[in-house]
Amino acid sequence: NWGDPVLPSAISTVSNGRLYYRGRDAVVLSRTATLEQVVELLWGGPLDAELSGAGSARPGPAAALAALAQLTATSPPSLGRSPFVLRKDAARVFHAVADALLGPGAGPAHQRLANHLGRPEAADTFRRALVLLADHELNASTFAARVTVSTGASLAGGALSGLAALNGPLHGIASNTVLALAHDIEPDPSGVETALRDWLGEGRVVPGFGHRLYPYGDPRAAELLRAFDVPAGYRALLDAADAIIGDHPNVDFALAALTDAYGLPPDAPLTIFALARTTGWLAHMQEQINSSSIIRPRARYIGVPLQLYDAEAAQGNP
Template sequence: MSWLTAEQALTLLGTKSQTLYANVSRGRIRAKPDPADTRRSLYFTDDVKRLATRHAGRRKTEAVAAEAIQWGDPVLPSALSTVSNGRLFYRGRDAAMLAESAALEDIALLLWDMKRPLRFEQNQARQKPPSLNAAFSALAERIMKDLPSLGRSLPALQNEAESVFDTVAEALAPGASDRPLHQRLAAAWSRPDASDLIRRSLVLLADHELNASTFTARITASAGATLSAATLSGLSTLTGPLHGGAWQSVRSLIARAAVTGAEEAVRDYLSEGRALPAFGHQLYPDVDIRAEALLRCFTLPPLFARVRDVGEQLVGERVNVDFALTAMTHAYHLPEDAPLIIFALARTVGWLAHAMEQATSGRLIRPRARYVGPPVQ
């Protein structure tokens, strides 16, 4: 095992000594007395290097973009959301604080910069479950009927965004249009006791800078495509296991823990060279504020709590929002795909906000490729 002095560790981390000591106390960095001077400590090299890599998330996105297109590039200007100092902000307002009382409809008004309440088409509650397939079909039907987004004013786009959002809401949160979406979704699942947590989740997941699905939606809108096409693009990307489908990996981890025990399950994942699902997030070096805001509002099921405790101890990272959503689903006996339904409904607001922002910029997103193929003849 390789060990570093405090000076060496601080150089790698680029932080103050207090931060180093805090990481040791939290179990993120292992330390031992220096045999040459017991008044000093040595720090485990692998732990320090891992945290140094994670702390890249603290730097400006431009710095990350210069290093890897896989995470952080390209950088696009946006006035919608940002993560700063471990907090998520929507147009400068703290998302975790908004989640204390706001509904998803309020966040739509904020992100879309609308000055009037949302107006959904009048409909009565229908006896049908929330369905991603229905959302895909409804959006696909609109694409060739709706007008392209290019060359239209922001008020015109806002009206259309409202209509597209209504289309998605009908599929993912069926119910009477005069009820808030979180209540419609809770009622559709016959779990009214989960209504407030669903509301908080929807608010916290509405937008998250240029994540994969949002970037896809912006590319689609930049070509002048319809807002429904941009939303469908985002929804398609969300289904990937590395994005909105991450809850399935959490379920697999919990299922293994139910058979072998939490510690054995976590150790098995790590010994197999697999990253522990839903632990850590590149934008939140300390804690995913969205997960924290949800987890303090309900009691973790015992098995989830054990997996969290063991995972955080062995990996040195806190659980993220995918873990929190999956735990909430289990705690409130929601359908298995509830995390993806909640994610999709919430993020539709963000996709539409970004699509409108991109469309009104009038700019096509067209990165260049760095060619690594056979030599050009």
């Protein structure tokens, strides 16, 4: 159910089936830009320091949640902080998330991600993925982050809200369902249409295909799938889905295919997604704070009839 609330934003938008970051085509940017360069575009200023933290002993999404919770407990409210100071705060939050997700290391985000995942040869593919996933208008996790900081809470608190929302199976870990489907058909790619019909026959939606913002196909997925050798099972799944449901792959499919193409761990899609999207959350949170407004939607009541208050009767008047 898409619709209200609609918030004004100058950060990103989807128009005519294309994603734009501050007016620039995200797919075009992904061909040459680094995540750090996209941060400068989205935040209106550079990321202060190179990624060079000590990292977590057990890096991953769980460590990122813990790091943000700890940082939230010690961070000052965002209310009244200048744009310059907010950018400093944003850099601190981003580095904390990167350190928790990737462990010890230094260098640009995509190189550090490639080293963490044990695939240095895939660094450029990861660079593309990070840029394509940096922001996506007012999605669920971004809205959660904006709502949080609209109360004056810290950027760390907003990022914690965003990461919690990203952990949902309908958002940041949707690729896991694609992985499950792909592994179901992996032993016999020739039987993919049968497997897909069985999946549909069980009342399950085929994951990794379709996106309401992109009726003619998710450009992020199309671009990312061109950057690596897509495994045979995924190619068969693409053909079968086109024949049976007529939908195009979305970025969740592309992340799952990337994971299997390079033999990455199952939490790799969420790690990539969280590292990239943290930059978008931080851009949106700074924009929200600078607007000096609280997000307080109204509810459309659909409960039992109201017992209307009668002031005269309550006072005992005839």
